[in-house]
Amino acid sequence: MTIVSDERLNSVDQKKLQALRIFLHAYGALSLALFSTLLLGFIVQYQPLDEGQPLHWVIWDRVDGHVGPMLFVIYMVWSVFLIRAASDPFKYRSFLDFTIWANLAHGALMIPQALGDPQYYSKLLTDIPWILGLSAAIVILRPSTAASSTQG
Secondary structure, three states, rough: OOOOOOOOOOOHHHHHHHHHHHHHHHHHHHHHHHHHHHHHHHHHHHHOOOOOOOOOHOOOOOOOOOOOHHHHHHHHHHHHHHHHHHHHHOHHHHHHHHHHHHHHHHHHHHHHHHHHOOOHHHHHHHHHHHHHHHHHHHHHHHOOOOHOOOOO
């Protein structure tokens, strides 16, 4: 794959590419901090995160469960790759395509699940916009298809 310089992009696409790089860095860093903190909460079994406690709305498992930590680790790795993709979004095009579709599918699945159980209504204001926002931002901020096809 040959990657040409950003100078081959028109001014709108150059601005979009710069905004995408900033967004991927910020989103990746925030996600890494969020999921690292939640993983730490599971490791020390921080009780305010457990069922019936005030912070349980931020997680989807009991603090002594095994699903939460597995998901946190996956999202931590994903966050690192978002940060890496920020340096050269064209090089990571395939990863960003996967990110768009995986998060759209995840969000679409979560909506009826959240609506079907009052304890998960909070996900309509937290997890769901977080993952759908990632997909939307990548789609909106990517340089045009014509510009990206000249990139490789």
